[in-house]
Each structure stands twice: as structure tokens, then as C-alpha cells.
Amino acid sequence: MLNKKLDLKRLLFSMSSLVDLGQEATSSKDLSAKMKAALYVITGMFSVPTAALFVYNPQRKILRLFVEKGRRARERRVKGIPLLPEHIKRFRMNDPHTFRDMAESAFFVRNKEVFSDLQTTIFLPLFAKGDFVGAIALGRKLGRAPFRQGEKDVLRVIAHQMAITLHNARLFLEVAKKAAENKKLYSSMQQIYQDTIQAFATAIDAKDEYTKDHSYRVASYAVAIARELGWKKKDVEGIYIAGLLHDIGKIIIDVKVINKGATLSTPELTEIRKHPQISYDILSKIRFPWKNIENFVRHHHERLDGKGYPDSLKEAELSDGVKILALVDAFDAMTSDRPYRDKLPVSEALKEVTRCKGTQFDTKITNTFFNVLRKELNGEVKEPHILPHLHNLDMHKFKALSSNSDT
Ligand SMILES: [Fe+2]
Known part of the structure; x- marks a missing residue:
């Protein structure tokens, strides 16, 4: 009975935290503020003092630290982490990654310092519409208890929500970049047009x-x-x-x-x-x-x-x-x-x-x-x-x- 009551309480807490997260993810704040707020909801939800959100740059094939919480300032700067296609393939097969998974993975072993700075016990890859868009690294819980199965299920829902937000932001950026490129191209074409016409006008008048x-x-x-x-x-x-x-x-x-x-x-x-x-x-x-x-x-x-x-x-x-x-x-x-x-x-x-x-x-x-x-x-x-x-x-x-x- 006591356990059932506890489960119900946890469920209600998770539900209200997910609602908070949804509100943060869809707010009108800029992406960095939105992601920082979402990360704070997650750390509060699981009583985790350190956490970080990485975004994946598919052109440069690196994972870049985007927002973080709880890491001490004196700790080293996190540079872009190079990622190979096989790493992403592995992320896709096994989500979320636990500390044990990480110990067996060449990727985590190679980047041990970054993840130990963050005291990472859970690494949550973010996929949206089949694309890898980033990852969340969660530190140890305050009570040091391991993440239970139910909590990992909640983490999957969170991962999905965060991934969609990042994916949409990436699409928006790509569209905005394309629009800016087109605008530049259009105005340089207009300029060439005008210059050619002016040259013709000068030629007409010169005759x-x-x-x-x-x-x-x-x-x-x-x-x-x-x-x-x-x-x-x-x-x-x-x-x-x-x-x-x-x-x-x-x-x-x-x-x-x-x-x-x-x-x-x-x-x-x-x-x-x-x-x-x-x-x-x-x-x-x-x-x-x-x-x-x-x-x-x-x-x-x-x-x-x-x-x-x-x-x-x-x-x-x-x-x-x-x-x-x-x-x-x-x-x-x-x-x-x-x-x-x-x-x-x-x-x-x-x-x-x-x-x-x-x-x-x-x-x-x-x-x-x-x-x-x-x-x-x-x-x-x-x-x-x-x-x-x-x-x-x-x-x-x-x-x-x-x-x-x-x-
Ligand atoms: Fe004329």
C-alpha cells in the first residue's frame, strides 16, 4: 500500500514536471534560455545537481556543450567532442546509456574527462525524425541511488520532447540561413542588373x-x-x-x-x-x-x-x-x-x-x-x-x- 502511494506520488510529480518541461520547450524564449530552463526542470525532477545539454553539429560532426548546470567553474572547458557515425549508430540502439554502458563504449572512454567532470551517470541521446540532434548528460543523484526503470521511461519521454525542440530550432535556423543567402544572392543579382542597365544607358547616351x-x-x-x-x-x-x-x-x-x-x-x-x-x-x-x-x-x-x-x-x-x-x-x-x-x-x-x-x-x-x-x-x-x-x-x-x- 505504502509503495503504491509512493508510486502514485512519483507519477504525479513526473507528470507535473513534464508539463513544466513542455511549457519551457514551447515558450517564446531563445533556444539557449529555453534549453537551460528545461535542463533545470530535469535536474529538479531527479535531484541531480549536475547536468549538461550537448547539441550535434552534423556539418562539423561534433557534439558541442550548449547549456549546463552545476559544473564548477575551475573545471576544464569542454571543447567540441568529435563523433563518428558508428557512435551515433550505437546511441540509437541503446537509450538511455547507463554508467555500465559507458564503461564499455570507446566513445565514452575517449572522452572520459568531460563526462567525469559532469559526474555523468546517464547519457541520454536525442533523436528526432531519425536524426541525431544532441544529448543530455545527467550527473549522480543527490542520494546516489541509481535511476530506476520508471525514471528511465520518463527520461525517454523527456529526450523525445527536447529532441523535437532542438530539431525544430535547427530546421528554423537552416530556413533562416537559406533565406538570408537567397536575399544576398537576390540583391547582388539586382545590383548586377542595375549596373548592366546603367552601362547600357551610358552607351546609348555616348553614341x-x-x-x-x-x-x-x-x-x-x-x-x-x-x-x-x-x-x-x-x-x-x-x-x-x-x-x-x-x-x-x-x-x-x-x-x-x-x-x-x-x-x-x-x-x-x-x-x-x-x-x-x-x-x-x-x-x-x-x-x-x-x-x-x-x-x-x-x-x-x-x-x-x-x-x-x-x-x-x-x-x-x-x-x-x-x-x-x-x-x-x-x-x-x-x-x-x-x-x-x-x-x-x-x-x-x-x-x-x-x-x-x-x-x-x-x-x-x-x-x-x-x-x-x-x-x-x-x-x-x-x-x-x-x-x-x-x-x-x-x-x-x-x-x-x-x-x-x-x-
Ligand atoms: Fe527616342
């Missing part, structure tokens, strides 16, 4: 001696309008790239035609007007991470009234991206020297944009362009994208101009 940095300015103005229209970050990136590459087709056009000082003949005009189509042909072969680049580029010389090229599209067929590029490309052309004429003063170019609103340029896009410019002149924009490229434009002149527009 046309009159339009140095034209592509950069077009890209920059386009970004300012797209942002003002509330475009998503990815779409803003897309219009920036389209701006940089919109004239890529000029790479194939005869440099003499591009840089001809005099008015172009009809065949030369036909030749140069092929460049949006060529830009499209080049870019449509690239799988960009941004949408519509090739279409923006193909139609950057289209007009609302259908008098543009290459497809003579009408207003309803033009996307906002196309309308933005068409406006900023024409505006930058007006404010740059060309082989056949000097650049227009900015105020004159803005007047011309206003005059062409509704025929060549879209009204909403033109108004947005003026709106951004007004904000940049007012100092309301942290990083102005248009104003730094324009000379001799002040608020006074701009106000006089914009009174003629609908902004």
Missing part, C-alpha cells in the same frame, strides 16, 4: 554626342511623375529602367544619322524612327523583373492624337507609363542642344508642353509634371528629381507659366 545623360534625365523625371501619381515601388523601378533604356535601339542606327547637324532627309528620318521598334525587339527578349518595360519603350514617341510612331496609337491605347515617357522624353529633348537647333530656355519648353497638352501630351500626366515641379521649387520635395537638371527656372517664372496651365 549621341548631343544627348549626353539624356537617358538618366528621362528616367529621373519619369520617376518623379510616377511617384506623384502614387505608383508602387516596383512599378516606379520599372519606369526608371524603361527611361534608362528607351533609346537602346539607337545603338543599331548609323551614328552619322544620329549626329547629323543638318535637317534629316526622308530616308534618314525613316531610319531614325525605327529606334523604338528596335528598342522593343531588343528588350522583349529579356525577362525583366519589372512589367511593361518593352511596351513603354516601344511607344515613347506615340502621341495622344495618333500622329506618333511606330504604331500611331490613339489616347485610349496609351498607358500612363507610355504617356509619362513620351512627355519627359520630349521635354528633355526641348531643353537639350540638338544637332539641328539650340536648346530652348526651360520656360519656353514648359510653354511648349502646355501648348501640346491634349494633342501630343496627356493632360493628367502634364498636370502632374507641373505639380511636381511646383513642389520642387517650393522646397517641398526631399530629393528633387527634375529641378537640379533645369537652369534659370525660378518660382516667379514658373508661376507666370503655370497660370496658363491647369495646375
Whole structure:
């Protein structure tokens, strides 16, 4: 009767300790704190003053001391313990290992000092889903009594719980590591992408001696309008790239035609007007991470009234991206020297944009362009994208101009 009462008491104590252990293992603490708390529950449960938890590193094939309790500070530092596959095989066959098992095992004999420092009497290998993840070394009980069969059964349950926690943590770490590697790879790919595109833009602008940095300015103005229209970050990136590459087709056009000082003949005009189509042909072969680049580029010389090229599209067929590029490309052309004429003063170019609103340029896009410019002149924009490229434009002149527009 007395024994039965004692067994029931032990069972209840083990049960409540296992509940404590479960709570520790699933808590939101970091792994080391979680494992330390779990180890304290175990030592309390079996009245064991010393204990240690090792984790297995499968890449380096070593068992590393992770958390411990009760070992005196003056005792030696535990380095990584090398483990061979046959050791793990043996752990799998015989769990938990008692002192007697250990005396017969080459692994424990080789690492006697570590385990005697911990006064190890029970070595509990941790397996989860067939993988060896670590081990718990338990010291002698305070009363020096051996571990009974029932206690070893409880230890098996504990081993299972701790192993699952370690296994999950390892999986989580691997996923996090993979995600970090992918992120790094993605950002370096993005960088290569951007660098290549910038190199192309420089090559395009270098071919046309009159339009140095034209592509950069077009890209920059386009970004300012797209942002003002509330475009998503990815779409803003897309219009920036389209701006940089919109004239890529000029790479194939005869440099003499591009840089001809005099008015172009009809065949030369036909030749140069092929460049949006060529830009499209080049870019449509690239799988960009941004949408519509090739279409923006193909139609950057289209007009609302259908008098543009290459497809003579009408207003309803033009996307906002196309309308933005068409406006900023024409505006930058007006404010740059060309082989056949000097650049227009900015105020004159803005007047011309206003005059062409509704025929060549879209009204909403033109108004947005003026709106951004007004904000940049007012100092309301942290990083102005248009104003730094324009000379001799002040608020006074701009106000006089914009009174003629609908902004
Ligand atoms: Fe162009």
C-alpha cells in the first residue's frame, strides 16, 4: 500500500514536471534560455545537481556543450567532442546509456574527462525524425541511488520532447540561413542588373554626342511623375529602367544619322524612327523583373492624337507609363542642344508642353509634371528629381507659366 502511494506520488510529480518541461520547450524564449530552463526542470525532477545539454553539429560532426548546470567553474572547458557515425549508430540502439554502458563504449572512454567532470551517470541521446540532434548528460543523484526503470521511461519521454525542440530550432535556423543567402544572392543579382542597365544607358547616351545623360534625365523625371501619381515601388523601378533604356535601339542606327547637324532627309528620318521598334525587339527578349518595360519603350514617341510612331496609337491605347515617357522624353529633348537647333530656355519648353497638352501630351500626366515641379521649387520635395537638371527656372517664372496651365 505504502509503495503504491509512493508510486502514485512519483507519477504525479513526473507528470507535473513534464508539463513544466513542455511549457519551457514551447515558450517564446531563445533556444539557449529555453534549453537551460528545461535542463533545470530535469535536474529538479531527479535531484541531480549536475547536468549538461550537448547539441550535434552534423556539418562539423561534433557534439558541442550548449547549456549546463552545476559544473564548477575551475573545471576544464569542454571543447567540441568529435563523433563518428558508428557512435551515433550505437546511441540509437541503446537509450538511455547507463554508467555500465559507458564503461564499455570507446566513445565514452575517449572522452572520459568531460563526462567525469559532469559526474555523468546517464547519457541520454536525442533523436528526432531519425536524426541525431544532441544529448543530455545527467550527473549522480543527490542520494546516489541509481535511476530506476520508471525514471528511465520518463527520461525517454523527456529526450523525445527536447529532441523535437532542438530539431525544430535547427530546421528554423537552416530556413533562416537559406533565406538570408537567397536575399544576398537576390540583391547582388539586382545590383548586377542595375549596373548592366546603367552601362547600357551610358552607351546609348555616348553614341549621341548631343544627348549626353539624356537617358538618366528621362528616367529621373519619369520617376518623379510616377511617384506623384502614387505608383508602387516596383512599378516606379520599372519606369526608371524603361527611361534608362528607351533609346537602346539607337545603338543599331548609323551614328552619322544620329549626329547629323543638318535637317534629316526622308530616308534618314525613316531610319531614325525605327529606334523604338528596335528598342522593343531588343528588350522583349529579356525577362525583366519589372512589367511593361518593352511596351513603354516601344511607344515613347506615340502621341495622344495618333500622329506618333511606330504604331500611331490613339489616347485610349496609351498607358500612363507610355504617356509619362513620351512627355519627359520630349521635354528633355526641348531643353537639350540638338544637332539641328539650340536648346530652348526651360520656360519656353514648359510653354511648349502646355501648348501640346491634349494633342501630343496627356493632360493628367502634364498636370502632374507641373505639380511636381511646383513642389520642387517650393522646397517641398526631399530629393528633387527634375529641378537640379533645369537652369534659370525660378518660382516667379514658373508661376507666370503655370497660370496658363491647369495646375
Ligand atoms: Fe527616342
